[in-house]
Amino acid sequence: QTPAAADSAAATPPPVRTRWTPKxxxxxxxxxxxxxGMVNPPKDETVRIRKxxxxxxxxxxxxxxxxxxxxxxxxxxxQRQLQAAATSASVGGGGAGFSQELMAADxxxxxTFWGSSSSxxxxxxxxxxxxxxxxxxxxSDLIxxxxxxxxxxxxxxxxxxxxxxxxxxxxxxxINGMSMDVSGGPMDVKAAFGGDFVVVHxxxxxxxxxxxxxxxxxxxPGENYFLV
Amino acid sequence: QTPAAADSAAATPPPVRTRWTPKxxxxxxxxxxxxxGMVNPPKDETVRIRKxxxxxxxxxxxxxxxxxxxxxxxxxxxQRQLQAAATSASVGGGGAGFSQELMAADxxxxxTFWGSSSSxxxxxxxxxxxxxxxxxxxxSDLIxxxxxxxxxxxxxxxxxxxxxxxxxxxxxxxINGMSMDVSGGPMDVKAAFGGDFVVVHxxxxxxxxxxxxxxxxxxxPGENYFLV
DNA sequence: GAGATATGAATGAACG
DNA sequence: CGTTCATTCATATCTC
Numbered sequence: 208q209t210p211a212a213a214d215s216a217a218a219t220p221p222p223v224r225t226r227w228t229p230k231x232x233x234x235x236x237x238x239x240x241x242x243x244g245m246v247n248p249p250k251d252e253t254v255r256i257r258k259x260x261x262x263x264x265x266x267x268x269x270x271x272x273x274x275x276x277x278x279x280x281x282x283x284x285x286q287r288q289l290q291a292a293a294t295s296a297s298v299g300g301g302g303a304g305f306s307q308e309l310m311a312a313d314x315x316x317x318x319t320f321w322g323s324s325s326s327x328x329x330x331x332x333x334x335x336x337x338x339x340x341x342x343x344x345x346x347s348d349l350i351x352x353x354x355x356x357x358x359x360x361x362x363x364x365x366x367x368x369x370x371x372x373x374x375x376x377x378x379x380x381x382i383n384g385m386s387m388d389v390s391g392g393p394m395d396v397k398a399a400f401g402g403d404f405v406v407v408h409x410x411x412x413x414x415x416x417x418x419x420x421x422x423x424x425x426x427x428p429g430e431n432y433f434l435v
Numbered sequence: 436q437t438p439a440a441a442d443s444a445a446a447t448p449p450p451v452r453t454r455w456t457p458k459x460x461x462x463x464x465x466x467x468x469x470x471x472g473m474v475n476p477p478k479d480e481t482v483r484i485r486k487x488x489x490x491x492x493x494x495x496x497x498x499x500x501x502x503x504x505x506x507x508x509x510x511x512x513x514q515r516q517l518q519a520a521a522t523s524a525s526v527g528g529g530g531a532g533f534s535q536e537l538m539a540a541d542x543x544x545x546x547t548f549w550g551s552s553s554s555x556x557x558x559x560x561x562x563x564x565x566x567x568x569x570x571x572x573x574x575s576d577l578i579x580x581x582x583x584x585x586x587x588x589x590x591x592x593x594x595x596x597x598x599x600x601x602x603x604x605x606x607x608x609x610i611n612g613m614s615m616d617v618s619g620g621p622m623d624v625k626a627a628f629g630g631d632f633v634v635v636h637x638x639x640x641x642x643x644x645x646x647x648x649x650x651x652x653x654x655x656p657g658e659n660y661f662l663v
Numbered sequence: 664g665a666g667a668t669a670t671g672a673a674t675g676a677a678c679g
Numbered sequence: 680c681g682t683t684c685a686t687t688c689a690t691a692t693c694t695c
Contacts, residue, residue, distance in 0.1 A: 225675095225685095225686080226674090226675050226676070226685090226686070226687085227675065227676090228674095228675085228687090269676085270675080270676090273674095273675060273676060273677085274674095274675080276676095276680080277674070277675070277676085279680080280680070280681070280682090281673095281674085283680090283681095284681085382606070383656045383657050384657070385606070385656060385657065387604055387605065387606060387607075387619075387656075388604060388605065389604045399604050399619055399620060399653075400604070400606070400619055400620075400653055400655075400656070434655070434656065453690090454670090454671050454672065454689080454690060454691075455671065455672090456670095456671085456690095456691065456692095457670095457671090475683095497672085498671080498672090501670095501671060501672060501673090502670090502671075504672095504683085504684090505670065505671070505672085507683095508683095508684070508685070508686095509670085511684090512685085
């Protein structure tokens with residue numbers, strides 16, 4: 208039953224969750240299975256797991272499947288992240304940021320694929336989602352712009368130190384008669400001027416571009432060009 | 436679900452989760468990057484951004500990743516919302532070459548752009564994850580830096596002198612009859628003009644915007660536009 | 664300081 | 680599997 212239903216609104220007392228929200232007990236079970244090494248349960252295992260989980264609340268095979276998929280994916284990502292973090296050196300400030308999750312060991316498992324390669328239906332059953340989205344919540348969500356941000360204007364950069372960023376010289380040229388500052392090196396015409404223009408020098412010769420739309424050479428400071 | 440309540444433990448032992456609170460300077464930087472068109476920075480870019488932000492306070496790659504993810508999501512939703520609100524406006528129109536395209540305001544775009552169409556490979560999309568390897572090369576012989584990486588409104592333009600600089604050529608156009616300097620590349624309409632306008636060229640055609648409310652292409656120097 | 668809002672973080676569900 | 684989207688949760692921030 209979709210919210211549509213035509214009839215009058217009002218109804219939506221039934222707290223229909225569009226997406227599965229695992230109960231703490233379910234998470235505990237899933238977590239322990241995962242941590243035991245079974246990070247990628249075959250289909251039949253998935254079904255068993257689902258049945259186990261059902262004792263604590265509605266859940267479908269697909270939910271279990273997705274859970275493991277996400278768990279593997281995110282666990283691995285985190286692993287990589289901090290691996291990389293270790294690689295990168297110091298930098299003072301050391302970041303903040305990351306969340307908890309102590310890092311359940313990501314122990315890989317032989318990997319038994321189920322269902323052959325990929326997808327193909329994960330199985331069609333289920334889902335809790337029986338529907339609906341509902342929600343009458345109307346949240347307004349207007350924009351926003353950190354007003355406070357605009358106020359405090361700071362002077363940024365002025366001190367650099369570790370930022371190997373190469374910067375390209377900015378030169379001043381005349382485009383269609385107007386003075387303009389542009390990158391001194393080869394540039395992406397479309398990105399810079401907003402369209403696939405042919406840049407023509409005042410002498411009448413067009414500035415050559417490569418197959419990607421980049422100027423092969425930078426413009427010459429103080430010269431006049433036209434966008435055609 | 437509240438962490439409490441669960442008899443047995445849940446999956447979040449550490450109840451104290453302090454969240455990153457970006458400094459005004461950091462927000463300004465992030466906003467300018469986003470508004471410049473880089474709405475979905477690849478992993479390496481994310482790292483660079485994080486390093487830049489670190490000058491103003493502790494921050495991790497994950498924070499940057501989440502920031503862009505949330506920014507895209509919320510910007511997109513907002514855009515969708517007001518597009519829906521505008522749907523009621525006459526749509527088809529047929530012919531008169533004028534009003535017709537006023538509402539063509541929303542042409543979806545692939546999503547990761549900023550290299551503009553063809554930039555050669557800088558873009559890719561990855562995220563925090565990335566794995567590995569790859570990236571071998573880096574000898575770009577062409578690209579240097581996405582030209583579209585920049586700064587957006589000429590007003591704030593911290594001509595700094597250090598690293599990473601986001602700046603795009605500024606062009607002069609006429610908006611509602613007034614001469615005005617704007618970013619030459621794709622820009623965030625709302626951020627630039629202060630409202631969700633449809634930018635109409637003097638020829639009567641509307642300048643297309645993407646799902647985030649960004650102009651797909653920059654304005655043309657010296658041309659006349661109207662905000663509707 | 665309770666309620667409303669802005670927004671960082673987390674995660675289920677897809678897609679390719 | 681990596682990536683991305685849509686929601687949801689939780690907290691920082693602001694207001695009266």
